[in-house]
Amino acid sequence: MDGLFIVFEGIDGAGKSTQARLLAEWFREKGYDVVLTKEPTDSELGNFVKRLILIGGIINGGRISHEAEALLFAADRAEHVKKVIEPALREGKVVISDRYFYSSLAYQWARGLDVEWLISVNSFAPRPHLVILLDLPAKESMRRVRLRGAESEFDKLLELQRKVRENYLKLAERFPEFRIVNAMAPVEDIHRDVVALVEHELLRR
Ligand SMILES: Nc1ncnc2c1ncn2[C@@H]1O[C@H](COP(=O)(O)OP(=O)(O)O)[C@@H](O)[C@H]1O
Numbered sequence: 001m002d003g004l005f006i007v008f009e010g011i012d013g014a015g016k017s018t019q020a021r022l023l024a025e026w027f028r029e030k031g032y033d034v035v036l037t038k039e040p041t042d043s044e045l046g047n048f049v050k051r052l053i054l055i056g057g058i059i060n061g062g063r064i065s066h067e068a069e070a071l072l073f074a075a076d077r078a079e080h081v082k083k084v085i086e087p088a089l090r091e092g093k094v095v096i097s098d099r100y101f102y103s104s105l106a107y108q109w110a111r112g113l114d115v116e117w118l119i120s121v122n123s124f125a126p127r128p129h130l131v132i133l134l135d136l137p138a139k140e141s142m143r144r145v146r147l148r149g150a151e152s153e154f155d156k157l158l159e160l161q162r163k164v165r166e167n168y169l170k171l172a173e174r175f176p177e178f179r180i181v182n183a184m185a186p187v188e189d190i191h192r193d194v195v196a197l198v199e200h201e202l203l204r205r
C-alpha cells in the first residue's frame with residue numbers, strides 16, 4: 001500500500017474529530033489527496049451500530065452480548081477497510097480515520113472482553129502508519145462532552161472513561177505505531193504536536 005494511513009484515538013471528547021479535520025486541512029494545503037473518515041462509519045451498517053450503542057445495546061427488549069456488539073463494530077470495520085481505506089491507500093491517498101480497531105480493543109476490553117480475542121477478531125484490519133492517541137483525564141472528557149444524566153449514571157460513565165483511558169495507555173505500550181499526545185493543551189498546540197509527528201513519519205518514508 002502506497003498511501004499514508006493515520007488514525008486518531010482517545011476517549012469521548014478527547015478532540016479526535018477536531019484534530020482529524022485540522023490535519024486533513026494541513027495535508028490538503030500541501031496538495032495531498034486526503035480521505036477523512038471515521039468509525040463507526042456513516043454507512044447503513046455503521047448507523048445501525050451507533051443507534052444500538054445509543055440505546056444501550058437493546059434489541060427486542062434484551063441486551064445483546066458484548067461479543068455480538070464487538071462483532072458488529074468489526075463488521076462495520078470490515079466494510080470500511082474493503083470499500084474505503086484499502087482503495088484509497090492503493091491510489092496513494094492520505095487516509096485519516098477518527099477511530100479504528102484500537103477503539104474496539106479499548107472499549108470492548110473495558111466491557112470485560114478478552115483483549116487477545118478482540119485482537120484476533122480484528123486481525124483482518126491493516127495496521128496504520130501512525131496512531132495518534134489524544135490522552136486526557138476522564139473528568140476533562142466528561143466536562144467537554146457535557147454528558148448529563150442522573151448522578152449514578154455520571155459516575156458509571158466516568159468509571160468507564162477511566163478504564164478506557166487506561167486501556168489505551170496499555171495498548172500504546174504494545175503497538176509501536178502509537179504516539180501519545182497531551183490532549184489537555186489548546187487546540188492549536190495539539191495540532192502543532194500532531195504535525196511534528198506526521199512530518200517525522202513523512203521523512204522516514
Ligand atoms: N484542545 C481542546 N481544548 C478544549 N476543548 C476542546 C479541545 N479540542 C476539542 N475541544 C472541544 O471538545 C469537544 C469534543 O471535541 P471533539 O473533537 O468532537 O472530540 P472527539 O471527536 O474526540 O469526541 C468539542 O466541543 C470541541 O470543540
Ligand SMILES: Cc1cn([C@H]2C[C@H](O)[C@@H](COP(=O)(O)OP(=O)(O)O)O2)c(=O)[nH]c1=O
Pocket residue numbers: 011012013039040050053073099100101103104105107108
Ligand atoms: C469504533 C468503536 C467505537 N466505540 C464506541 C466509542 C464511542 O463511545 C461510541 C461512538 O463513537 P463516536 O461516534 O466516535 O463517538 P464520539 O464522537 O462521542 O467519540 O462507540 C466502541 O465501543 N467500539 C468501537 O470499535
